[in-house]
Amino acid sequence: MFAIAIHGGAGTLSRSDTTAEQQKLYHAGLADALDAGYAVLEKQGSSLEAVQAAVVVLEDNPLFNAGRGSVLTRDGLAELDASIMDGRTLGAGAVTGLKHIRNPIELARLVMENSPHVMLVGTGAEEFALSQNIELVSNEYFRTPVRQSQLHRMLNGDVEKENDLVAFGTVGAVALDARGNVAAATSTGGMTGKRWGRVGDSPLIGAGTYASNASCAVSATGHGEYFIRAAVAHDICAQVEYLKLPLAQATANVLAKMKNLGGNGGVIAIDPQGSIVLDYNSEGMFRGLRASDGRRETAI
16 A cells, blocks of 8 residues: 645635636646656655655646745745655654755755754755755746735735635645655745744644654644644644544544634645545645555545
8 A cells, every 4th residue: 555645735715716727727736746756656665755756846836835936925035944754764854944945845855864953944954955966046936926916915905814825825745655654745935925034834843744654644734823833743643643543533633723723724644554634624725645546636
């Protein structure tokens, strides 16, 4: 048994504001990421390699809020975060505040494997990237007309952020490989118009990302402050490991707790037995899964 699940952000996508053609593009983008990760698993690659491959595809797709197409800060810049975790070893790597790294998830993995640290920030992270022969790109690479328009609307008070995907965009993947190992990865451009060096849950191990072969792998998307306060990703895994709850029940419990705090969003999760959960308490979540038992789906 091997499988992968992905998400591309949670929030509200108004059907009236989205054409059938745009919806097809979202589904195609999700399918491309699923297929990239699944191809790794099909060739007996690791769950860690699979989640990275899937997230790189989503980072390169300007439809999603990660890598190219990231939302913009109040100053009009892209500021990127990512994290990755190996359920077999509990190894983890994270980066935050990046402005010049094309694929932050790749740098997060290098932090995990080639440094003694878990998290690197801003210019220090980019100095480390240079030492790993990663080429820096201009911040202009990440900027798209759609994201510029969203920032303009927000600055002019035209967007109620709690009801707009610009507040909740993140991408992520979880996977189970044929050897029974799980992994998780998450990447984001954060929130439109963010200030003061704000950091959300995506690069925080235990909040937006967690993976352990003893329980499950989780990647989150939503209102990061609430995911941090509820330690969502780790809490789900803890309930599976210590309370012996089914993955779906543990996920529902933690999302309900976060909802009571006032937070919206969703998670994808997988356990070593092949159970897959794609759950959310917002009005929608870009999501998909593909498994060796033949299941293959994408949804908004």
